[in-house]
Amino acid sequence: xxxxxxxxxxxxxxxxxxxxxxxxxxxxxxxxxxxxxxxxxxxxxxxxxxxxxxxxxxxxxxxxxxxxxxxxxxxxxxxxxxxxxxxxxxxxxxxxxxxxxxxxxxxxxxxxxxxxxxxxxxxxxxxxxxxxxxxxxxxxxxxxxxxxxxxxxxxxxxxxxxxxxxxxxxxxxxxxxxxxxxxxxxxxxxxxxxxxxxxxxxxxxxxxxxxxxxxxxxxxxxxxxxxxxxxxxxxxxxxxxxxxxxxxxxxxxxxxxxxxxxxxxxxxxxxxxxxxxxxxxxxx
Amino acid sequence: xxxxxxxxxxxxxxxxxxxxxxxxxxxxxxxxxxxxxxxxxxxxxxxxxxxxxxxxxxxxxxxxxxxxxxxxxxxxxxxxxxxxxxxxxxxxxxxxxxxxxxxxxxxxxxxxxxxxxxxxxxxxxxxxxxxxxxxxxxxxxxxxxxxxxxxxxxxxxxxxxxxxxxxxxxxxxxxxxxxxxxxxxxxxxxxxxxxxxxxxxxxxxxxxxxxxxxxxxxxxxxxxxxxxxxxxxxxxxxxxxxxxxxxxxxxxxxxxxxxxxxxxxxxxxxxxxxxxxxxxxxxxxxxxxxxxxxxxxxxxxxxxxxxxxxxxxxxxxxxxxxxxxxxxxxxxxxxxxxxxxxxxxx
Numbered sequence: 202x203x204x205x206x207x208x209x210x211x212x213x214x215x216x217x218x219x220x221x222x223x224x225x226x227x228x229x230x231x232x233x234x235x236x237x238x239x240x241x242x243x244x245x246x247x248x249x250x251x252x253x254x255x256x257x258x259x260x261x262x263x264x265x266x267x268x269x270x271x272x273x274x275x276x277x278x279x280x281x282x283x284x285x286x287x288x289x290x291x292x293x294x295x296x297x298x299x300x301x302x303x304x305x306x307x308x309x310x311x312x313x314x315x316x317x318x319x320x321x322x323x324x325x326x327x328x329x330x331x332x333x334x335x336x337x338x339x340x341x342x343x344x345x346x347x348x349x350x351x352x353x354x355x356x357x358x359x360x361x362x363x364x365x366x367x368x369x370x371x372x373x374x375x376x377x378x379x380x381x382x383x384x385x386x387x388x389x390x391x392x393x394x395x396x397x398x399x400x401x402x403x404x405x406x407x408x409x410x411x412x413x414x415x416x417x418x419x420x421x422x423x424x425x426x427x428x429x430x431x432x433x434x435x436x437x438x439x440x441x442x443x444x445x446x447x448x449x450x451x452x453x454x455x456x457x458x459x460x461x462x463x464x465x466x467x468x469x470x471x472x473x474x475x476x477x478x479x480x481x482x483x484x485x
Numbered sequence: 486x487x488x489x490x491x492x493x494x495x496x497x498x499x500x501x502x503x504x505x506x507x508x509x510x511x512x513x514x515x516x517x518x519x520x521x522x523x524x525x526x527x528x529x530x531x532x533x534x535x536x537x538x539x540x541x542x543x544x545x546x547x548x549x550x551x552x553x554x555x556x557x558x559x560x561x562x563x564x565x566x567x568x569x570x571x572x573x574x575x576x577x578x579x580x581x582x583x584x585x586x587x588x589x590x591x592x593x594x595x596x597x598x599x600x601x602x603x604x605x606x607x608x609x610x611x612x613x614x615x616x617x618x619x620x621x622x623x624x625x626x627x628x629x630x631x632x633x634x635x636x637x638x639x640x641x642x643x644x645x646x647x648x649x650x651x652x653x654x655x656x657x658x659x660x661x662x663x664x665x666x667x668x669x670x671x672x673x674x675x676x677x678x679x680x681x682x683x684x685x686x687x688x689x690x691x692x693x694x695x696x697x698x699x700x701x702x703x704x705x706x707x708x709x710x711x712x713x714x715x716x717x718x719x720x721x722x723x724x725x726x727x728x729x730x731x732x733x734x735x736x737x738x739x740x741x742x743x744x745x746x747x748x749x750x751x752x753x754x755x756x757x758x759x760x761x762x763x764x765x766x767x768x769x770x771x772x773x774x775x776x777x778x779x780x781x782x783x784x785x786x787x788x789x790x791x792x793x794x795x796x797x798x799x800x801x802x803x804x805x806x807x808x809x810x811x812x813x814x815x816x817x818x819x820x821x822x823x824x825x826x827x828x829x830x831x
Contacts, residue, residue: 382557383562386558
């Protein structure tokens with residue numbers, strides 16, 4: 202009889218394989234390592250100055266006073282806006298220029314194409330620390346020191362972004378572009394109206410990377426700016442550490458507030474990345 | 486609407502010449518099908534007409550105008566691609582309307598044209614869907630719609646049906662042909678499928694290795710192929726071609742080095758046909774039998790060469806049995822073995 206052969210129902214946990222348990226344990230350890238500093242950051246931001254060396258995760262007497270103080274400090278708002286302006290402008294510039302160059306390298310055949318591509322790629326191998334001196338000299342020559350443009354210009358276009366976009370544009374079938382050519386679009390409009398919407402996953406990834414990189418950038422903004430009104434948030438926050446004593450609770454409050462835009466950006470764009478991956482999987 | 490003329494048209498990639506100076510005149514409103522095996526240059530020729538490939542030599546005229554140096558968008562042609570090339574991020578309506586991107590028509594007129602094209606192609610219910618939610622045949626209809634709304638001087642089709650299943654292909658063949666009748670626009674159509682060529686074309690252009698072998702009406706090419714390649718390429722199953730010796734009714738299979746090549750279509754090579762009136766008789770053992778319903782294909786060998794003959798539906802010879810198949814007078818095509826060009830009939 203068929204029913205006699207049916208195995209008895211087993212408990213769900215009995216089916217969990219040992220490999221799974223190891224994977225989960227490792228992932229949990231990794232997750233804890235990542236999240237602990239963040240938890241301490243939020244926790245410290247909620248403690249009064251007298252309790253910041255008390256390492257309990259849940260503050261004994263939680264307070265929002267640090268937030269009120271930091272937010273009412275005009276400098277913080279200014280640095281927050283500076284960082285926003287710099288990060289948004291540089292991200293928009295990267296999405297535009299990296300895509301334009303990546304598209305050209307991926308979809309047009311011209312003499313010297315490979316040389317240009319290799320030249321762009323080779324700049325990936327030069328560490329930022331080495332570039333800072335030429336950037337500084339250049340900024341001094343052009344009068345860009347202590348200006349927004351001075352903070353932004355080195356990152357307006359990146360080799361990584363160009364490479365990423367080129368790789369994605371190569372996956373766009375030429376037929377789309379040729380159909381558009383026959384439909385009467387000029388080359389710029391083909392790039393903008395046809396090719397760009399087809400690479401939104403890559404574009405979203407590039408936007409997240411670029412925004413994060415510029416939002417947290419510290420070294421170059423520190424060097425190129427001297428006026429406090431032009432500080433970006435990471436540079437400005439360090440001034441909480443040098444002026445009087447190190448005000449950890451304020452630094453942590455500022456840092457906690459600084460994570461919010463990146464979090465918001467990721468939440469806003471992640472669905473594009475996920476959807477992009479799904480679409481690619483379903484394509485004929 | 487316009488005629489298309491190719492004069493000594495040449496295409497080279499680096500040093501390799503792939504189109505060797507072809508000449509062709511497509512009349513206004515004509516449906517011309519380029520057919521040939523992969524790599525014969527048919528798609529390259531079409532892409533040169535579209536302006537997607539540069540012309541290396543000779544000239545292309547559309548409606549009398551020399552277009553060698555003219556951008557695709559200024560040639561007033563529309564093209565339908567093998568993999569549809571409809572934009573996945575736009576709805577069907579937006580895709581079709583995209584054909585009018587550069588048109589100077591007003592918004593309402595554009596919308597009306599889109600609706601009209603959708604109605605003709607039975608896409609009205611799907612106008613607000615995205616391509617991902619359409620079947621292959623529907624996607625191809627959207628691509629045709631995008632081409633149609635532009636009222637182009639000529640349509641270019643590059644293997645538009647090869648991604649569809651057999652049933653849908655047959656249906657789309659009829660739809661495209663009907664569309665041509667209704668619009669009367671010049672069509673240049675590329676395919677490697679000789680059934681598509683036979684059923685749709687006003688004129689077939691057979692290409693091989695960058696040359697035009699023969700251009701003519703479908704039945705003309707079927708009845709009077711100019712060479713062995715065309716004879717074997719057009720018609721299913723392929724024409725039997727074998728070396729023969731003798732003359733008139735006395736033709737007989739011969740080995741290599743024979744003075745003639747004889748070509749006979751399987752439909753003309755009948756098992757058990759009467760001996761009198763026969764121009765060619767072939768006898769050999771049966772290797773396979775394929776009953777198709779209305780007739781049966783009988784595979785057999787003569788002097789080591791595989792041939793196909795037809796038998797009436799219920800007279801199926803057994804495998805290994807000796808059969809004799811005969812072709813009546815006038816049904817045997819003769820070719821010169823050296824040039825493979827047609828020399829006459831027997």
